[in-house]
Amino acid sequence: MAVETQTGPVVGTKSNGILPSALYRPEVRSVIYQIALVLILGFAAWWVINNIQDNLRRQNIASGFGFLDRRSGFDIAQHLIEYSSASTYGRAFLVGLLNTLLVAVLGIVFATIIGFLVGIARLSHNWLIAKLATAYVEVLRNMPLLLQLFFWYFAVLKSLPAPRQSLSLGAGAYLNVRGLYLPGPLPQPGFDWVLGAFIVGILASIGLSIYAKRLQRETGRQLPVFLPSLLLIIGLPLVVFVLLGAPMAFEYPQLRGFNFNGGVVILPELMALVVGLSLYTASFIAETVRSGLMGVPKGQTEAADALGLSRGQSLRLVIIPQAMRIIIPPLTSQYLNLTKNSSLAVAIGYPDFVSVFTGTVLNQTGQAVEVILITMGVFLTISLATSFGMNWFNKRMALVER
């Protein structure tokens, strides 16, 4: 109220001779600052756009997104969908994007598994295990990812023997400088039944766990869930598989001339990228997991002990559900980091999105502005989508206050 009487019309009309006193009011000033800022930025944007148009005209570079429909004329070493040099730039974009997503998904799965193992190992009562895990984290976390990728690609995978001296891994799998050759599965008629049994197994185990939960809530009686589920998901398809006379053939890689033919090939670039990304990100996830587990109050562990839970049970039922609430937000950003770091593929020649699109397509078309804009748009979309997904998951895990 006191303020109002001061900044009333009486003060507003008074002037100290230099500036109208309205300029001394914070609200007026803030509006002026903001207008000035927007004007400056607007001018900068206008200047940049003007320069871009100027430069493009002088260098004779087309603009617009029409280039996406033109023939690309280059090959991509690994494509998950149909692609040849006759395909369009748009198709090349999709191929690169799928390759990036493949690396991201594989990397996230492996990094999560390794990261959780190492993080739990760092808190182990076993002195040697804890020290080993600490050494793992401190060594990998403090070296650039690019260096680690180079190491895996140039020092490890590129020094593997030539195809003729391939290392045999048994079961028809071979490892050489050109990649990992695995037997390719060829489903025979009747294999659909096995797939069906697999789906039935999953559905049945979901039903079982729901039923077991309800039974426990209502009567307090516990049903074994883990082993029967395992039996349903793995055992049921296996039984069907054997009953139908093993309807699955394998195409084994064969050494023909200087290279292997047939089977499934995993490129050394893909291997180096997945190994490097997972091991590096795992060291960060391990720290996240460790801090999450340490964030659960000691009383919770003691209470679990007092209830007579075994160490495994107390981890699974008491500690980890609470630790997950602390772990999930930083874990999300680690997943995002891994996805963004997968763009380092360009340095070792894996045809990911950045290397195919921001590298080759940009070089061929010269349309830097459009290509970079699309690239950034894609990464922003992936980032936002992942955060939304993890936020949803986080909400589900969050503490339900009663």
Place this chain on the structure above:
Amino acid sequence: MTEAATSVPRYVATTQTPDRAPPSSVKGPIAWMRDNLFATWTDTILTLVALYLVYLLVDGIVNWGLLHAVWTGNDGTACSIKGAGACWPFISAKMGQFMYGSYPEALRWRVNLTYLLAIAGLAPLMIPPVPGKLWAALYLIFVFPVIAVILLSGGVLGFAPVQTSLWGGLMVTLVVASAGIAGAFPLGIILALGRRSQMPAVRLISVTIIEFVRGVPLITVLFMASVMLPLFLPGNITIDKLVRALVMVAVFAAAYLAEVIRGGLQAIPKGQFEAADALGLTYWQAMGLIILPQALKLVIPGIVNTFIALFKDTSLVLIIGIFDLLGAVQSAMTDSKWLSPSTPTTGYVFAGFVFWAFCFAMSRYSLVIERRLAAGGQRTAAK
């Protein structure tokens, strides 16, 4: 009385019997091993597996780096013998390139002098008991950058000019990292303050910059610097490639730093802001004297983590053709004179060790500082 005192029965001890050592099952190395290595069956199995792993690791490292390593030689043939380990002569022969890139050999004293001047400024700041912190800070912020630019790139005061395309090796890594840190810190603070500003336009712009930069990988930002930035400027202006990369690295780190600092700002109680207002401080006075000193102290670990990440990320500049330490190692490996099966591994191990040493030192130093700053806030337990 004296009689009784002297004739103590022999079964009464007159001296204290020394304590017996605790049984080995409670204290000592055996007990420690039982508690920490062989507590249960699963523990024993884990320990044995881990011991085997350690054996494999140590055995491999010792054999590769010491026993089977090649120590002398003038080219790759010395390292090409069967079963050879590390190729150390490769490192010593290429050391100059790893440290300075193609910087003219006769002028390398200028780089060394820059290092010395940097250390002279940093030492008083980083070692708590050394006095003169204010002067050192002023020197580092205002004087040192000018001297460093003059010394490194030359072209004035009679120093022969050295193109940035000749710079390389660890020197570029340190230049990019320190310029990135120096640029990212003020920019990060401004972005963080902007994100918490009362003015909607300022807030919107800050949020857009922060979220946009954090959403894309550094590579695309560097690509943007190398292919898109030249399009932004009038045709007659060109900016040095290294400078463009520096700016982008600084902006990139600033966005991450802004989020770290915002965390610190949010942790400052509202009363501190109100108290600053009540004292009649202006916005910048309140921030500079009251809020930021407290907020920055809270988030030192996060700030150091960002700097470590920035230091590691400097290696990405090799993708746009600037040769930092990793780039220098990578290009030295392709030298046909030194081709051998063990050259790449040796080079990566060397580069990895240098990066590791810097990052590990930074993280340890941040721990020390954190403890020092926390000491003021801790009460000593009542005795």
